[in-house]
Amino acid sequence: MSPVAKRSIGLLVSLTVLAGCASFPEAQPLERVDTGSGYRYANLEGAENSEELFVILSFSGGGTRAAALAYGVLETLRDSWVEMDGEPRNLLDEVDVISSVSGGSFTAAYYGLHRDAIFEEGGRFQRDFLYRDVESDLKRRLLNPYNWARLASPTFGRIELAEEVYQERLFDQASFADLADDGRKPFLLINATDMDKGSQFTFVQSQLDPMCVDLDSIPLSRAVAASSNFPIAFTPLTLNSYPGRCGYQEPPWVANALEGLNTNPRRYYRARHWQRYQEPERDHVHLLDGGVSDNIGLRPALDALRAPTLQEVEWSVLNKMNREIVDKLVVIVVDAKSEDLAADFDTSPRSPGPKRVINTIATTPLANYSFDTVELLRETLRDREDAQRLSLEAGTGMHQIDLYYIYVGFDQLQDDAERERFQRIPTRFRLPSEEVDALRQIGAELLEQSPCFQQLVGQREGSGGRLCSH
Amino acid sequence: MAEYLKVVFPQRREVWIDGEPAAWTQSVCQVDAGWYTVTLAPPPDFEPECQRVEIVETLPSAPLVVEFTLKEPSR
Numbered sequence A: 001m002s003p004v005a006k007r008s009i010g011l012l013v014s015l016t017v018l019a020g021c022a023s024f025p026e027a028q029p030l031e032r033v034d035t036g037s038g039y040r041y042a043n044l045e046g047a048e049n050s051e052e053l054f055v056i057l058s059f060s061g062g063g064t065r066a067a068a069l070a071y072g073v074l075e076t077l078r079d080s081w082v083e084m085d086g087e088p089r090n091l092l093d094e095v096d097v098i099s100s101v102s103g104g105s106f107t108a109a110y111y112g113l114h115r116d117a118i119f120e121e122g123g124r125f126q127r128d129f130l131y132r133d134v135e136s137d138l139k140r141r142l143l144n145p146y147n148w149a150r151l152a153s154p155t156f157g158r159i160e161l162a163e164e165v166y167q168e169r170l171f172d173q174a175s176f177a178d179l180a181d182d183g184r185k186p187f188l189l190i191n192a193t194d195m196d197k198g199s200q201f202t203f204v205q206s207q208l209d210p211m212c213v214d215l216d217s218i219p220l221s222r223a224v225a226a227s228s229n230f231p232i233a234f235t236p237l238t239l240n241s242y243p244g245r246c247g248y249q250e251p252p253w254v255a256n257a258l259e260g261l262n263t264n265p266r267r268y269y270r271a272r273h274w275q276r277y278q279e280p281e282r283d284h285v286h287l288l289d290g291g292v293s294d295n296i297g298l299r300p301a302l303d304a305l306r307a308p309t310l311q312e313v314e315w316s317v318l319n320k321m322n323r324e325i326v327d328k329l330v331v332i333v334v335d336a337k338s339e340d341l342a343a344d345f346d347t348s349p350r351s352p353g354p355k356r357v358i359n360t361i362a363t364t365p366l367a368n369y370s371f372d373t374v375e376l377l378r379e380t381l382r383d384r385e386d387a388q389r390l391s392l393e394a395g396t397g398m399h400q401i402d403l404y405y406i407y408v409g410f411d412q413l414q415d416d417a418e419r420e421r422f423q424r425i426p427t428r429f430r431l432p433s434e435e436v437d438a439l440r441q442i443g444a445e446l447l448e449q450s451p452c453f454q455q456l457v458g459q460r461e462g463s464g465g466r467l468c469s470h
Numbered sequence B: 001m002a003e004y005l006k007v008v009f010p011q012r013r014e015v016w017i018d019g020e021p022a023a024w025t026q027s028v029c030q031v032d033a034g035w036y037t038v039t040l041a042p043p044p045d046f047e048p049e050c051q052r053v054e055i056v057e058t059l060p061s062a063p064l065v066v067e068f069t070l071k072e073p074s075r
Helices: A003-021 A063-078 A103-119 A124-130 A134-143 A145-151 A158-171 A176-182 A205-211 A220-227 A252-257 A265-276 A299-306 A317-322 A354-394 A416-423 A433-449 A451-458
Strands: A053-059 A081-084 A087-090 A095-101 A187-194 A199-202 A237-240 A284-289 A328-335 A402-409 A467-469 B002-008 B014-017 B020-024 B028-032 B034-040 B051-055 B064-067
Touching: A053 A063, A053 A103, A053 A299, A053 A317, A063 A103, A063 A124, A063 A328, A063 A433, A081 A451, A095 A103, A095 A299, A103 A124, A103 A158, A103 A176, A103 A187, A103 A220, A124 A158, A134 A145, A134 A158, A145 A158, A158 A220, A158 A237, A176 A220, A187 A220, A187 A299, A199 A265, A199 A299, A220 A237, A220 A284, A252 A265, A252 B034, A265 A299, A299 A317, A299 A354, A317 B020, A317 B028, A328 A354, A354 A402, A354 A467, A354 B002, A354 B028, A402 A433, A402 A451, A416 A433, A433 A451, A451 A467, B002 B034, B002 B051, B020 B028, B028 B034, B051 B064
Parallel strands: A053 A095, A053 A328, A095 A187, A328 A402, A402 A467, B002 B064
Antiparallel strands: A081 A087, A187 A199, A187 A284, A237 A284, B002 B028, B014 B020, B014 B034, B034 B051
């Protein structure tokens, strides 16, 4: 055999061995469910963040466009103050929960981990993510022959390469244990989509309890990769599961919910999905982009506004409202949705081609669902306002809460040209610096110009149980 | 669908729903439609011990009323 052939065979054998070794990083099993430990809302009690003012932020998907818009909103909250009980309180410090998907998850996770360091001009978040060509980082890794061998393994995919990039650039070895150790709010809800159930999968310990997985063993970079795991471009992200090995006890709400298929199908299916995580043969969960099940990141907030117990949704805001803990509820929705303004099918009698048809199939249901999600939140808050008024009139004693719904989205822009400019920004992990600057600026402006935000930061007294919704 | 529950007891006490603190007696609380197990926080000086109820078709002005009474002191 010639030396060249020997070398080729040797290289092939080495690559095959390497491929066999490459696998996704395994999540560690949870020895025992302990609600007093792990990344849970109840374990994050910051004295400086009271619950009487309860602030929820949701950051949508949309690549760097979404990350930059959310960043601009955070910058404004950092510089805003609200008065509670005669004391000025910083609004950013008052944020209790940030729920995010996809591009928005980068901003949420980095802020959760590094707090005000995210705002450092030219700092790591700006330099290595917001203003960086992250797509080139991903492509370079994909084109490296060393990684071709790893990608030949059935348990190592393109999403693992992406995770490595996010780890190297932004999150290092940080895991959810670092967030839990910090013990401060906001509570992060980094959302992905469970392929099997088609439902939202949130990286919090209570979601992983029935799987007997220790969230503390999962790197933050992995959760963000799952949340931004754009289908086809990346491979599904796999998590281990160890059902039945940690003494998990099913909470009482599940049995009650399973009797309500006809009266409350939404609750019924939440319970069904919950039970499926406990099925002994399900040793793995496969995750896609959080945007597939909810591209606004608002569904957890809707669940928290409906579920009356902390077992059903561990940070149930309805529970806190019913227990008269919350006096003022603020929900700020940051929606970086784009619009296909180039669609001009209707100007021609010709049938649109397959590419456009596929694009419509892939994006239209998601966009419609997102629209409905936002409307559902608005209706839920409006129903609460009506209930409070009716209860007040009837003297039935419902706790009166001031409600604020604030929407930050490009369609709020009055100027047609400006609105279209932002709606045309593509969903990429690479945007020109001037566009990132403009997105930060417009995020800040849209929030500052919201009448409800102005009312929130400007008023001294409560609004008497009314909903402000602009 | 938002539904409404009012738990009546001679004292102001925490109401437990599905095994955890969830509201206060004498005040209307909001829940999602469906079945719930309702009881009160300790001390266990009330009866019945718990009540399983389906909460549907209620209004804030006409909630489902669940009543607990003080136990007779044991002789």
